[in-house]
Structure formats: structure tokens, C-alpha cells
Amino acid sequence: MEHRQRLHDALPRPNHDESARQDFVASLRQYSGRVLGAANYKLYKAKVEPAFDKAKGRPPESVDEVRPLMTAEPYYQFWSATQRNSQEMMWDSVIDTVERHQSELNDKAARAGPLGSLKLDPALKVPAYHTAYDIHLQPGGYHTEQAEEDVSAGAIYDLGVPIYALGMMGTDNNSTGDTLVNWYRNAYPEAKPERVLDLGCAIGNSTAPWVKAYPGVEAHGVDVAAPCLRYGHMRANALGLPIHLSQQNAEHLDFPDNHFDVVASALLFHETSRPAVKRIFEECFRVLRPGGVAIHFDGFFTGPQEPILEFLGLWEVYNNNEKFLAALRTLDVVKINQEVGFKDVGFQTSPFVVDLPPLKMTAKAGEKGYMASSFGAVPLLIAVKPAG
Amino acid sequence: METIAQDKPAPLARAAKGRKPRYFADPATDTLLSMVLALTQELSVARDRIDTLERLLDRAGVLAAEKVDAYLPTPDEAAARADLRAAMLRRVFRAAEKEAQDLAGGVVATSEPEVMDLIS
Numbered sequence: 001m002e003h004r005q006r007l008h009d010a011l012p013r014p015n016h017d018e019s020a021r022q023d024f025v026a027s028l029r030q031y032s033g034r035v036l037g038a039a040n041y042k043l044y045k046a047k048v049e050p051a052f053d054k055a056k057g058r059p060p061e062s063v064d065e066v067r068p069l070m071t072a073e074p075y076y077q078f079w080s081a082t083q084r085n086s087q088e089m090m091w092d093s094v095i096d097t098v099e100r101h102q103s104e105l106n107d108k109a110a111r112a113g114p115l116g117s118l119k120l121d122p123a124l125k126v127p128a129y130h131t132a133y134d135i136h137l138q139p140g141g142y143h144t145e146q147a148e149e150d151v152s153a154g155a156i157y158d159l160g161v162p163i164y165a166l167g168m169m170g171t172d173n174n175s176t177g178d179t180l181v182n183w184y185r186n187a188y189p190e191a192k193p194e195r196v197l198d199l200g201c202a203i204g205n206s207t208a209p210w211v212k213a214y215p216g217v218e219a220h221g222v223d224v225a226a227p228c229l230r231y232g233h234m235r236a237n238a239l240g241l242p243i244h245l246s247q248q249n250a251e252h253l254d255f256p257d258n259h260f261d262v263v264a265s266a267l268l269f270h271e272t273s274r275p276a277v278k279r280i281f282e283e284c285f286r287v288l289r290p291g292g293v294a295i296h297f298d299g300f301f302t303g304p305q306e307p308i309l310e311f312l313g314l315w316e317v318y319n320n321n322e323k324f325l326a327a328l329r330t331l332d333v334v335k336i337n338q339e340v341g342f343k344d345v346g347f348q349t350s351p352f353v354v355d356l357p358p359l360k361m362t363a364k365a366g367e368k369g370y371m372a373s374s375f376g377a378v379p380l381l382i383a384v385k386p387a388g
Numbered sequence: 389m390e391t392i393a394q395d396k397p398a399p400l401a402r403a404a405k406g407r408k409p410r411y412f413a414d415p416a417t418d419t420l421l422s423m424v425l426a427l428t429q430e431l432s433v434a435r436d437r438i439d440t441l442e443r444l445l446d447r448a449g450v451l452a453a454e455k456v457d458a459y460l461p462t463p464d465e466a467a468a469r470a471d472l473r474a475a476m477l478r479r480v481f482r483a484a485e486k487e488a489q490d491l492a493g494g495v496v497a498t499s500e501p502e503v504m505d506l507i508s
Contacts (some may be wrong), residue, residue: 020436024429081411081418085425092402093429099400133406140401152400321406 142225154231176266177209193261200268204232
């Protein structure tokens with residue numbers, strides 16, 4: 001596979017043509033994202049902004065002003081439609097593989113063990129922000145049960161993410177987890193955390209790096225999606241990692257107060273809702289021990305940027321069913337964390353850790369345009385619970 | 389307890405829930421772009437498969453890889469290939485070819501009112 005994912009034992013194996021289709025989508029996304037996508041910024045600077053400036057005597061000042069101008073540009077229309085298609089084709093190409101293996105995967109997952117644990121809650125109500133639309137166009141989202149004891153959403157996600165991220169998610173879709181662990185290890189070089197919680201863990205891919213970095217740690221991952229957790233339990237066992245996965249909504253956790261040394265989340269908040277955000281931060285505060293630290297990685301607003309870059313960064317909102325990302329970026333998450341009781345709160349820039357060499361044609365750090373500035377170094381939201 | 393037979397699981401969902409944006413003034417263009425990308429993907433799959441075959445044949449000692457690149461068709465073989473290419477072009481350009489024939493007056497056009505007169 002071009003995207004060089006580790007073929008662990010839980011991962012369904014694509015056959016020749018499935019693999020070729022998936023590789024094609026990865027190549028298409030590299031080309032569309034890097035080569036074609038980079039031209040959007042140039043189009044804006046060369047044509048769109050000067051035309052607006054000429055008419056109004058000033059450049060566009062907001063996404064609301066940029067959006068109608070860019071979406072009227074034939075080049076942007078073509079690029080955006082191509083990018084949307086690449087996302088649809090990505091899921092379609094991996095669903096072929098999962099569909100072919102579905103019954104065997106579901107049987108295998110039902111027998112998975114003995115490492116870690118899996119606790120499902122059939123009474124849990126999957127929040128409307130997951131059921132109203134399928135996030136990032138994955139058919140059925142994270143949560144839909146397409147068979148008895150289904151794991152398909154988890155397997156689809158595990159195969160799809162490396163194609164989406166073009167190698168930037170690492171060998172085992174571990175880059176986001178590695179990034180948080182790396183920050184923690186630098187900030188607390190002496191620490192040996194006993195208990196760590198990963199919120200919105202999906203298939204436990206962001207939870208696993210904590211177990212690798214701190215053998216013996218009691219690592220918990222929670223998510224609302226049972227098919228992802230079932231698959232995650234099988235996957236953690238295939239990787240030889242003890243992880244405790246439970247089906248819970250991060251807005252109201254069943255863990256006791258003052259329980260965890262670290263609460264982490266990777267790309268959770270942009271897939272929730274405005275009321276959920278505050279409730280999740282409240283729960284982070286409650287379950288952390290005094291002196292414990294919350295580390296969050298997501299597309300939070302960290303400061304104004306050129307309206308065209310903000311617009312391109314929000315492509316996922318308008319075209320990829322990441323609908324809450326735009327509203328998330330209007331929230332002052334530092335203030336919300338202070339309101340729920342955290343004292344030391346702020347953003348810290350930290351390297352985005354990738355355990356693979358970069359692909360040709362993937363985004364270079366600092367390059368302007370869609371998905372180009374996301375990697376290299378990323379801002380992490382850090383909140384420390386007062387020591388007591 | 390009887391287990392649920394999962395030998396033939398129901399097909400997995402293929403469409404994502406949520407409004408699909410329209411990108412072009414003519415919705416047919418959206419559909420056409422999806423078709424072009426899917427066809428490019430299938431072409432890429434076929435090329436990968438040919439590449440696999442060539443490599444496996446080489447590895448098995450059946451056909452050295454450089455023989456494919458060194459191959460020169462005989463005149464008869466070249467003519468047969470040219471026919472295949474022309475037939476493919478006719479199929480791909482079917483709509484354009486019809487237009488070209490009409491423009492050249494190659495097809496006797498009966499106007500719609502005349503057609504209606506004829507059949508009603």
C-alpha cells in the first residue's frame with residue numbers, strides 16, 4: 001500500500017484491485033490536495049482579492065465575504081468537486097474490503113481478548129450531532145450497527161484514515177496520540193501516569209500511544225460508537241496493547257471524581273456541538289485529579305488569519321460534513337476551561353509527530369492552502385487542574 | 389442459542405447522510421466529473437493489474453519484463469490494433485460523431501413538426 005499502514009491482524013486485507021483502487025484515491029488526494037489545491041490561494045491573490053479591492057477599496061475582511069467570491073470561481077468549483085469526490089471514493093474503496101470480510105471480522109471481534117476490556121452500553125443514546133448527518137461522509141458514521149455485533153464502522157475508519165491523511169497519521173493511525181504523548185513527556189519528564197483517559201477514542205488509535213509510552217498505565221478510551229469500540233478492542237489485542245474501551249458520552253462520564261492523571265482528546269470537539277463542548281470540559285475537570293492535566297488537539301481558534309486561509313481551512317465544514325468545526329472556531333475555549341475551574345489554561349505549540357517519512361507531494365509545513373498548514377507544529381490546548 | 393447466520397451479510401451502506409453540495413451550474417457536470425474520476429480510477433486499477441502480471445511473469449521466468457517494452461507488432465498486428473483503437477474512439481466519441489455528421493449534412497434530418505405530422 002502506498003500509504004504504508006501496518007497490516008495488523010485485525011485489519012481486513014484488501015485484495016489486488018481493492019488495494020489498487022485505494023492507492024488511486026491516495027494518489028488523487030495527494031494531487032488534488034497539494035498540486036491543484038495550492039492554486040486556490042494563488043487564484044485568490046491574483047484575481048479575486050484585487051477585483052474586490054478595486055470595487056470596494058479594501059480587501060475582503062471575513063470568510064463571509066470570501067466565500068461567495070471563491071465559490072463562484074470555476075477553478076475553485078472544479079477543485080472543490082474533485083476533492084469532495086475523492087472523499088466519497090475513499091470510503092467506497094475501503095467499504096469494498098470491509099464488506100467482503102464483514103462476517104469473519106464480526107466473528108473474530110466477538111472472540112477478541114484477553115488484553116484490556118470492552119464495556120458497551122446498549123442504552124446509550126448516540127447524540128444527535130452524530131446521527132443527524134454522517135461525519136466526514138463515512139456512510140453510517142461511526143455509530144451505525146449494520147449487522148449484529150457489528151465492527152464495520154471501525155474497520156472502515158481504520159482503512160480510510162491513512163488514505164485521508166496521506167501518511168500523516170503514521171503506521172497505526174497513531175500520530176495524534178503520539179503528538180499528545182510527546183508534549184506530555186516534554187512537559188512532565190519525570191511523570192509516570194497511573195491512569196489516562198482518551199475522549200472520543202474511536203478505534204483506540206489515539207489511546208494506544210499512551211500504553212506504548214507508559215507500559216503498565218491504565219489507559220481508558222471512551223466513545224459513543226459501539227462498532228468502533230468492538231473493532232478497537234480486537235485491534236488493541238492484535239497490537240498487543242491493553243486498553244480499556246467503554247461506550248460513554250464524554251459529556252457525562254461514569255468515572256469517579258479526581259481519577260485520572262491525564263485526560264486527552266484528539267479531534268473530538270469539532271465532531272460535537274456547542275452545548276456539548278462546555279459539558280465535556282466540565283467532565284474533564286471533574287475526573288482529573290488535582291494537579292492533573294487535560295491535553296486537547298483540534299481545530300480550535302488560536303488567532304486570526306487571512307480570510308482566504310480561514311475559508312480554505314473550513315472546506316471540511318461545507319463539503320465534508322464536519323459541520324461543527326466553523327462554530328467551534330467561534331468559541332473561546334480557554335475562557336470556557338477557566339469557567340469550569342481550570343487555572344493554567346492556554347495553547348502550546350508542539351511538533352506533530354509522524355513516525356513515517358513524508359510522501360512525495362504531501363503538504364509542506366508552512367505552505368499556504370487547503371490542508372497545507374496543518375502539519376509540522378500544532379497548537380495543543382492545555383488545561384491544568386489546580387493542585388488543591 | 390441460535391447464532392445469526394452471517395455468511396452473506398447485508399451490503400454495507402454506501403451513501404453518507406447529509407446534504408450533498410452542488411458545485412457546477414449544470415448538475416450534469418457534477419455527475420460527469422464523478423464518472424470521469426471513477427473511470428480514471430478503474431484505468432489505474434487495470435494498469436496496476438497489468439503491472440502486477442508483468443512482474444509476476446518476469447519473476448516466474450515466463451516473460452522477461454523488458455520483452456514487453458521491446459515488443460514491436462508485425463504489420464498485420466499493427467493494423468488489427470489500429471482497427472481496435474478506431475472502434476474504441478467511435479464508441480467514446482459517439483455523441484460528438486453524431487453532431488459532426490449532422491453538421492456535415494450526412495444525415496437527412498426530418499424536422500420534429502414533420503415527424504409529428506407523419507405519425508399522428
